Structure formats: structure tokens, C-alpha cells
């Protein structure tokens with residue numbers, strides 16, 4: 001059998017490459033040394049609990065959804081829940097307003113550090129606004145048909 005491409009490793013990178021290349025009609029051989037595909041994107045069971053083998057969550061980053069759409073894959077994502085705990089106080093991060101709750105909690109526990117806490121919260125707000133711009137918009141250019149470019153190099 002003659003292959004157009006041989007991909008070593010069936011982690012998310014290898015699987016993504018194989019999916020895009022196959023969709024373009026290339027004949028692919030994907031080699032994985034483990035019994036299961038997925039690489040670090042895996043989970044395992046122990047004592048009736050499911051553990052993450054590697055990744056805990058996936059950020060869309062304006063890239064994952066367009067790629068899935070391009071591949072014709074429809075997946076329901078479960079929202080990633082993030083909680084921060086200090087001693088017996090636990091804050092569940094639900095929205096941007098939770099940041100104020102976080103600020104109040106920090107200043108209550110560390111009143112002597114209020115100026116530093118306010119500075120950090122301002123920085124977090126800045127980063128969050130950058131992320132809104134960077135990650136909130138589907139990044140079309142990231143999913144330009146690079147497999148066509150590979151195809152033209154290949155032939």
C-alpha cells in the first residue's frame with residue numbers, strides 16, 4: 001500500500017492532521033504505539049472515579065469550533081467549571097462578576113495586601129478583555145485550507 005502521508009502518534013495533533021488530510025482525499029497511515037488513541041487527551045477509571053489523564057479542559061480560542069465545523073463534527077461540550085477555594089470559602093467562577101467576589105474574599109483574608117490585590121484584579125480584567133477579543137471571535141484564517149497547500153507541495 002502506498003500512502004500519501006504517514007503520521008506518527010495518535011494524539012490530538014496526529015488525529016487532527018489525519019482528519020484534515022483524509023477529508024481532502026489523502027491516503028493516510030496513522031501509527032500509534034499505545035492501545036488507545038488520544039495521547040494526553042484521555043481519561044481512566046480508578047475505584048469508580050474517572051480521572052483526566054492529561055488535559056482537563058479545552059479552550060475554543062476561536063479555533064476549535066471552526067475546525068470542527070470544517071470537519072463536519074458536531075460535539076456537545078460541557079462547560080468547564082472552575083472553583084477557587086481558600087480554607088472553607090469556595091467561589092464558583094460563573095461569570096466576570098465573580099471576579100469582584102474573588103477580590104472581596106482576598107481582601108478579607110489579606111487586608112494588609114489590599115493595594116496589591118486591586119492591582120492584580122485590574123491585570124486579570126485586562127487579560128480577560130484581551131481574551132474576549134482573541135478568543136471570542138472565530139478565527140477563519142487559522143483554518144484556511146492548509147491541506148490544499150500541502151497537496152500542492154506534495155504533487
Ligand SMILES: Cc1cc2nc3c(=O)[nH]c(=O)nc-3n(C[C@H](O)[C@H](O)[C@H](O)COP(=O)(O)OP(=O)(O)OC[C@H]3O[C@@H](n4cnc5c(N)ncnc54)[C@H](O)[C@@H]3O)c2cc1C
Nearest residue numbers: 009010011012013014031032033034039040054055056057
Ligand atoms: C498534565 C497535563 C495537563 C494538561 N492540561 C491541558 C488542558 O487542560 N487543556 C489543554 O488544552 N491542554 C492541556 N495540556 C496539553 C495537552 O495535553 C497537549 O498539548 C496535547 O494533548 C498534545 O497533543 P499531541 O498530539 O501533540 O501529543 P500527545 O497527546 O502526547 O500524543 C502523542 C501520541 O504519540 C504517540 N507516540 C509517541 N511516540 C510514538 C511512536 N514512536 N510511534 C507511535 N506513536 C507514538 C503517543 O503514544 C501519543 O498517543 C496538558 C498536558 C498535560 C501533560
